[in-house]
Amino acid sequence: MKVYIHIGFPKCASSSLQATLFENEAKLKKNGVLYPKLGRQVGGYRNHTPIIKLDFPVAEYVEGALKEASSNKCDKIIISTESIVDNLRLERVQERCNTLAQNFKSHADVSVVTFSRSPSSVINSSFAQFLKAGLWALNRDEFFKSTDGTIDGFLDFFHEKWGFDLWQFENLYKMAIEVFEVDSLVDFRIQDGTDVIETFTNFVENGLSLTPSSVTNKRFSLEKLYLIRQFISQYGLASFQENAPILKGQVTFDKKIISSEQAQRDGMLLSRKYSLLLNELDTRTQGVKVFAKNDLLRS
Known part of the structure; x- marks a missing residue:
């Protein structure tokens, strides 16, 4: 038996992957290969976030998932939720992830898998998602009360809470390896042209081809993100949450009025110079890399 636990990153095609796995369940x-119904969201993104965020016993979940695999004659199980890496600093999440892995390891080999993008892409998309709905287990209310609301403030706020910079991905890999008590972590780097579905399914079952889902995670325009940031800054998070359905859904912009250059000046996007510097420091290219426990602990 082999178990693959896909833990994110946020904004790295997780929704498309999960929707495709769900829609190709029979194949x-x-x-x-089993994408378990047990512990999976009934609607929405069809991921396994309930395993991490709800209170049912993890050990009982593992027993149920193994039974589901056995009854379907499957020798491989895929668990997928980006809520793991996103919340990895929280003690409760660490405990549930550790219990999940240890109980599976009594019956199967466990692999922890991530998808990542370039540092600048992860930072820009993380800040956008943080403004929309929160991310990285960071308190938005505290953020807006204690910072200037810019992307630089977001990076400082992340460092304060996590103890390292967001672009230092290897610290996240190290945390995941320690929490799951595995010897290594497999990371796939996404660049232009990367087929996430094909990459992942071939990793799990070589030669397996799935029909991609049409589900995508809608990106907000810069104009919409400006509106959200300004609204929270002026009226507070509680008021934003009350009005979120209108602000997120019903308010639209007929044309692009904010350029990338202006967004960089206003602290909505990383400056081009900073983005280039981060991406130059990052030596990864498209493809797979295995991060070994011993190598990370020495770094």
């Missing part, structure tokens, strides 16, 4: 089973 996966025919090829001996």
